[in-house]
Amino acid sequence: MANIPYKIYLSENEMPQFWMNLQAYLPKKLDPMLDPKTGRPVTEEGLRAVFTDEAVRQELNTTDKLIEIPQPILDFYRMYRPSPVVRAYNLEKMLDTPAELYYKFEGTNTSGSHKLNSAVPQVYYAREQGLTNVTTETGAGQWGTALAMATGYYGLGLKVFMVKSSAEQKPHRKAVMETYGGTVIPSPSDTTAVGRKILQEHPGTGGSLGCAISEAVEVALNQEGTRYLLGSVLNHVLLHQSVIGLEAKAALDKYNITPDVVIGCTGGGSNFGGLIAPYMADRLEGKNNIRFVAVEPASCPTLTRGRFAYDYGDTGRMTPLMKMYTLGSGFIPSSNHAGGLRYHGMNPIISQLRHDGLVDAVAYEQTRVFRAAKIFCKSEGNLPAPESNHALCAAMDEAIRCKETGEKKKILFCLTGTGFFDMPAYMLYNSGKMTDSIPTDEELEQGFATLPEINL
Amino acid sequence: MANIPYKIYLSENEMPQFWMNLQAYLPKKLDPMLDPKTGRPVTEEGLRAVFTDEAVRQELNTTDKLIEIPQPILDFYRMYRPSPVVRAYNLEKMLDTPAELYYKFEGTNTSGSHKLNSAVPQVYYAREQGLTNVTTETGAGQWGTALAMATGYYGLGLKVFMVKSSAEQKPHRKAVMETYGGTVIPSPSDTTAVGRKILQEHPGTGGSLGCAISEAVEVALNQEGTRYLLGSVLNHVLLHQSVIGLEAKAALDKYNITPDVVIGCTGGGSNFGGLIAPYMADRLEGKNNIRFVAVEPASCPTLTRGRFAYDYGDTGRMTPLMKMYTLGSGFIPSSNHAGGLRYHGMNPIISQLRHDGLVDAVAYEQTRVFRAAKIFCKSEGNLPAPESNHALCAAMDEAIRCKETGEKKKILFCLTGTGFFDMPAYMLYNSGKMTDSIPTDEELEQGFATLPEINL
Numbered sequence: 051m052a053n054i055p056y057k058i059y060l061s062e063n064e065m066p067q068f069w070m071n072l073q074a075y076l077p078k079k080l081d082p083m084l085d086p087k088t089g090r091p092v093t094e095e096g097l098r099a100v101f102t103d104e105a106v107r108q109e110l111n112t113t114d115k116l117i118e119i120p121q122p123i124l125d126f127y128r129m130y131r132p133s134p135v136v137r138a139y140n141l142e143k144m145l146d147t148p149a150e151l152y153y154k155f156e157g158t159n160t161s162g163s164h165k166l167n168s169a170v171p172q173v174y175y176a177r178e179q180g181l182t183n184v185t186t187e188t189g190a191g192q193w194g195t196a197l198a199m200a201t202g203y204y205g206l207g208l209k210v211f212m213v214k215s216s217a218e219q220k221p222h223r224k225a226v227m228e229t230y231g232g233t234v235i236p237s238p239s240d241t242t243a244v245g246r247k248i249l250q251e252h253p254g255t256g257g258s259l260g261c262a263i264s265e266a267v268e269v270a271l272n273q274e275g276t277r278y279l280l281g282s283v284l285n286h287v288l289l290h291q292s293v294i295g296l297e298a299k300a301a302l303d304k305y306n307i308t309p310d311v312v313i314g315c316t317g318g319g320s321n322f323g324g325l326i327a328p329y330m331a332d333r334l335e336g337k338n339n340i341r342f343v344a345v346e347p348a349s350c351p352t353l354t355r356g357r358f359a360y361d362y363g364d365t366g367r368m369t370p371l372m373k374m375y376t377l378g379s380g381f382i383p384s385s386n387h388a389g390g391l392r393y394h395g396m397n398p399i400i401s402q403l404r405h406d407g408l409v410d411a412v413a414y415e416q417t418r419v420f421r422a423a424k425i426f427c428k429s430e431g432n433l434p435a436p437e438s439n440h441a442l443c444a445a446m447d448e449a450i451r452c453k454e455t456g457e458k459k460k461i462l463f464c465l466t467g468t469g470f471f472d473m474p475a476y477m478l479y480n481s482g483k484m485t486d487s488i489p490t491d492e493e494l495e496q497g498f499a500t501l502p503e504i505n506l
Numbered sequence: 507m508a509n510i511p512y513k514i515y516l517s518e519n520e521m522p523q524f525w526m527n528l529q530a531y532l533p534k535k536l537d538p539m540l541d542p543k544t545g546r547p548v549t550e551e552g553l554r555a556v557f558t559d560e561a562v563r564q565e566l567n568t569t570d571k572l573i574e575i576p577q578p579i580l581d582f583y584r585m586y587r588p589s590p591v592v593r594a595y596n597l598e599k600m601l602d603t604p605a606e607l608y609y610k611f612e613g614t615n616t617s618g619s620h621k622l623n624s625a626v627p628q629v630y631y632a633r634e635q636g637l638t639n640v641t642t643e644t645g646a647g648q649w650g651t652a653l654a655m656a657t658g659y660y661g662l663g664l665k666v667f668m669v670k671s672s673a674e675q676k677p678h679r680k681a682v683m684e685t686y687g688g689t690v691i692p693s694p695s696d697t698t699a700v701g702r703k704i705l706q707e708h709p710g711t712g713g714s715l716g717c718a719i720s721e722a723v724e725v726a727l728n729q730e731g732t733r734y735l736l737g738s739v740l741n742h743v744l745l746h747q748s749v750i751g752l753e754a755k756a757a758l759d760k761y762n763i764t765p766d767v768v769i770g771c772t773g774g775g776s777n778f779g780g781l782i783a784p785y786m787a788d789r790l791e792g793k794n795n796i797r798f799v800a801v802e803p804a805s806c807p808t809l810t811r812g813r814f815a816y817d818y819g820d821t822g823r824m825t826p827l828m829k830m831y832t833l834g835s836g837f838i839p840s841s842n843h844a845g846g847l848r849y850h851g852m853n854p855i856i857s858q859l860r861h862d863g864l865v866d867a868v869a870y871e872q873t874r875v876f877r878a879a880k881i882f883c884k885s886e887g888n889l890p891a892p893e894s895n896h897a898l899c900a901a902m903d904e905a906i907r908c909k910e911t912g913e914k915k916k917i918l919f920c921l922t923g924t925g926f927f928d929m930p931a932y933m934l935y936n937s938g939k940m941t942d943s944i945p946t947d948e949e950l951e952q953g954f955a956t957l958p959e960i961n962l
Contacts, residue, residue, distance in 0.1 A: 055518040056584040062511040128512040129596065129887050140585065140659075158614045160889045160924070202884040203596075222678070222929035229883060229932050427685060428658040431585050433616045468616070470926040473678035476685050 057134040058301040065132050066296040067124070068116040069289045071108075072323065072399050075331045079112055080398050081373035084360060089504060092370045100270055100369075102277050104175035108286035115331075117289065119171075126170045126203065130159035131293065135301040136430075136465075142449070144429040149452035151445060152309070153465045154298045154325065155432070160226070161196035163390075163435065163467030164321045165281050168290035169196035172279045173204050182275040183207035187237065187262030189216055189317070190389035190437060191223030192467055193281030198230035211237040211245075211265045215256030216389040223471050237262035244268050244366040258382050259317075259393045264366025271368075282318025282390075283363060283372075283397050291324025294464060299328045302462070309340060309462035311448055315440040316344040316353060316411075317390045319397030325464045326409075333408065343448075344400065344411045345440040347391045348488045350383040352376065353404055353411035355494060359505045361395055371502060374401040377489075380500025384487035387416055387475035388436040390466075394497065412444060415486040419443040420479040423469075435467040436475050513590040514757040521588050522756070523580070524572040526748040527564075528779065528855050529741050531787045535568055536854050537829035540816065545960060548826045556726055556734050556825075560631035564742035571787075573745065575627075582626045582659065586615035587749065591757040592886075592921075598905070600885040605908035607901060608765065609921045610754045610781065611888070616682070617652035619846075619891065619923030620777045621737050624746035625652035628735045629660050638731040639663040643693065643718030645672055645773070646845035646893065647679030648923055649737030654686035667693040667701075667721045671712030672845040679927050693718035700724050700822040714838050715774075715849045720822025727824075738774025739819055739828075739853050747780025750920060755784045758918070765796060765918035767904055771896040772800040772809060772867075773846045775853030781920045782865075789864065799904075800856065800867045801896040803847045803875075804944045806839040808832065809860055809867035811945075813954060815961045817851055827958060830857040833945075836956025840943035843872055843931035844892040846922075850953065868900060871942040875899040876935040879925075891923040892931050 073080065082091035097106040108117065119127070138151040156164035176184050184206055188194030194210040201208040210232050217224060217236040224234045237257045238245040244264040248255065255261075263280070270278035280287060302309070312329055314322030322344050332338050344353055352375050361376040363369035375396040377383075383392045396404075403409045416436070422443035427433050434442060445463040452459050469476065478484045489497075529536065538547035553562040564573065575583070594607040612620035632640050640662055644650030650666040657664040666688050673680060673692040680690045693713050694701040700720040704711065711717075719736070726734035736743060758765070768785055770778030778800050788794050800809055808831050817832040819825035831852040833839075839848045852860075859865045872892070878899035883889050890898060901919040908915050925932060934940045945953075 059515050126887070160887055199887050203887060225929040225933045225936070226889060228936055229880065229889065424685065431582070431616055431655050431659060433682060433685065473681040477681045480681070480684055
């Protein structure tokens with residue numbers, strides 16, 4: 051077998067031509083999304099008021115295992131993809147582990163993360179539908195930046211509701227979005243009814259993804275030629291993100307490598323769902339016995355301490371109800387520097403797989419993942435986003451266990467993005483002043499109390 | 507001929523194993539560096555007080571055309587190299603030009619620029635020599651970040667004197683260096699004699715590369731086990747940066763592409779010298795007729811309005827004298843957002859080539875290069891460093907001229923780094939408040955008045 055290089059790149063014609071629809075591989079169909087007003091399963095038509103037509107079709111597509119990527123999207127993908135699979139040789143050496151560590155690095159594009167993979171098709175479909183404007187929310191700022199790049203390229207207007215605490219931590223993110231022509235509004239804001247309501251009930255709140263989603267949805271519903279684009283949680287987002295896993299598998303297959311463990315961080319589930327897609331599809335067909343590990347922040351422990359129940363996707367209770375792991379749409383996570391992981395719910399496919407025992411989940415405190423990140427920085431010359439630090443910390447722990455047991459496990463994880471825009475978090479960690487905040491059982495109960503009645 | 511992909515990557519075993527020493531290709535030897543005290547040619551021994559032994563050997567090596575890259579350096583290079591040559595298809599479409607635009611993108615590593623290419627060997631050589639600490643200056647912050655990554659990896663101490671105006675514009679750059687274990691001091695500072703002198707003479711100055719160099723050299727001379735590492739200007743830096751050009755040429759050669767024009771921005775000359783190395787070597791041997799264009803800021807017009815003369819490399823007049831294009835070591839350029847280009851001098855090889863008519867030079871105002879950058883951002887999905895904007899603006903102008911003449915020129919330029927840490931500059935440009943500042947002839951004369959007497 052050929053030596054494994056530091057970075058495995060696919061050539062352009064080895065890039066995936068199809069997305070993989072994990073939903074169609076599930077042994078039984080997901081519980082349906084429910085209309086928040088009627089409590090009955092949503093229709094395509096109902097969803098089209100908020101989302102683009104094609105996103106809706108993809109969201110509800112339970113039959114097509116592979117969906118062709120349109121050529122104009124491939125043309126954009128080729129500007130920044132394929133992304134490399136990196137063999138972390140120097141980290142292995144530093145940890146003195148017999149394990150092999152591989153990471154799929156999604157941070158080499160200007161948005162700095164994997165989010166661009168779904169922003170491009172979503173904006174493309176909006177343009178094809180003749181829309182003129184799109185709205186969205188952003189937590190860490192990665193999704194908003196990705197959308198700004200896509201709307202800048204395809205020529206659509208963009209309004210971004212940015213979680214206030216993130217907007218304050220990351221003024222430069224805002225500047226990038228504005229450079230690409232986007233408008234950025236810290237959320238909760240007084241520009242929407244739901245924003246004004248939240249501000250009244252929680253004055254001084256730093257906001258949350260849930261709040262910001264409600265504001266963006268409200269604008270999409272009320273402004274002509276406008277739809278809402280979501281960067282995580284939904285099934286069509288996972289569909290687009292399957293390029294991560296498809297590229298990773300194609301790259302590793304070249305060297306006959308099948309991972310023993312596949313690890314990703316989880317906020318809404320987009321990178322994790324995309325990373326595991328082809329491996330999980332094989333697993334569901336009995337072709338491998340890979341362990342899949344979702345890593346979340348202890349401050350927002352959806353998969354490890356949440357309930358598997360119907361819930362709203364947003365704080366304002368405007369979205370359809372989804373069956374998923376959730377902390378309750380009323381749960382407001384404590385401030386955490388992995389803004390992209392501060393979400394009360396979880397993608398339904400990931401939730402179902404977790405419920406069926408096919409996905410493991412662990413929760414890490416932020417000081418612990420930053421400690422791991424600093425080791426990673428120095429040995430691999432790469433400074434990751436706080437979200438990514440969760441996955442790499444779990445991967446490093448696995449590698450350290452291998453040192454104890456002597457196992458030569460092959461570990462694959464997703465490094466979703468760079469930390470270039472997260473330096474205030476690193477500055478806080480470097481100063482020794484970063485703290486951890488884990489919700490008490492009582493605080494979780496308060497969140498669960500906001501679950502809708504349908505679960506009773 | 508095969509279709510040209512969006513990004514041309516070399517495989518790991520196609521990566522250069524040797525650096526190219528452009529100095530050894532020159533038809534006649536460079537004028538010697540002079541000792542600032544005696545006025546006589548420097549000796550290896552004299553330089554060793556400041557620089558590492560190997561850097562000195564390479565600096566004065568006028569005979570070896572190729573110099574082997576040690577394996578431990580290749581091991582680091584492989585973590586972040588090869589960098590891609592990107593065919594800017596979408597920019598071509600946007601400009602509606604028959605020209606072909608290619609850019610070598612050096613911004614995919616965490617330091618965000620090409621500077622890492624020389625930081626790695628310089629720190630490696632310091633460690634091999636048994637040194638414990640290194641010092642340096644940094645302007646835009648790219649060189650300091652690169653050195654922090656290299657010292658973090660090889661385990662050496664690092665003190666960075668950062669041009670004060672840059673340090674204020676870029677607190678996050680500072681945080682990255684500190685995350686890797688470096689110490690950052692805004693310059694001029696009161697920690698050195700030369701810093702205190704400059705502060706006294708120019709209270710409130712934003713500093714310059716020249717000042718910061720003097721401070722770092724002073725520390726290297728006075729602290730045991732410590733040497734000074736320089737990120738540009740010197741010949742051994744250009745040697746290391748030749749990986750840029752060697753990779754670019756190897757990638758383009760695969761598709762039988764020889765550029766008609768090769769363009770780079772110039773501060774001290776490092777990326778430009780590295781980019782042109784193999785093409786200029788061929789040119790000097792009569793094998794091509796490429797036009798080489800150096801692009802500098804109009805606020806610091808070394809090659810376009812400077813003198814070809816002996817001068818100090820630093821404001822404090824501590825370095826050897828080099829024969830180069832210079833504005834005088836006493837010239838303090840106006841504030842400019844391309845911090846990496848605010849240097850009074852220029853690498854001696856580039857200077858000689860310019861003097862011999864083998865390199866063209868143009869100067870651009872900063873508002874103009876930012877205007878070009880915004881077009882580039884939207885069409886190529888890539889947000890470059892202000893320094894890089896100078897090269898891309900010149901490349902775009904060339905492509906626009908091709909539209910007028912119908913020429914299908916092949917244009918290669920270096921996109922040295924990302925603008926992630928330069929968002930204050932973009933914010934200023936977006937606000938419409940960025941201004942230009944071009945030195946008057948009288949201001950230039952004041953700088954020339956500081957040239958040393960040896961030129962008389």
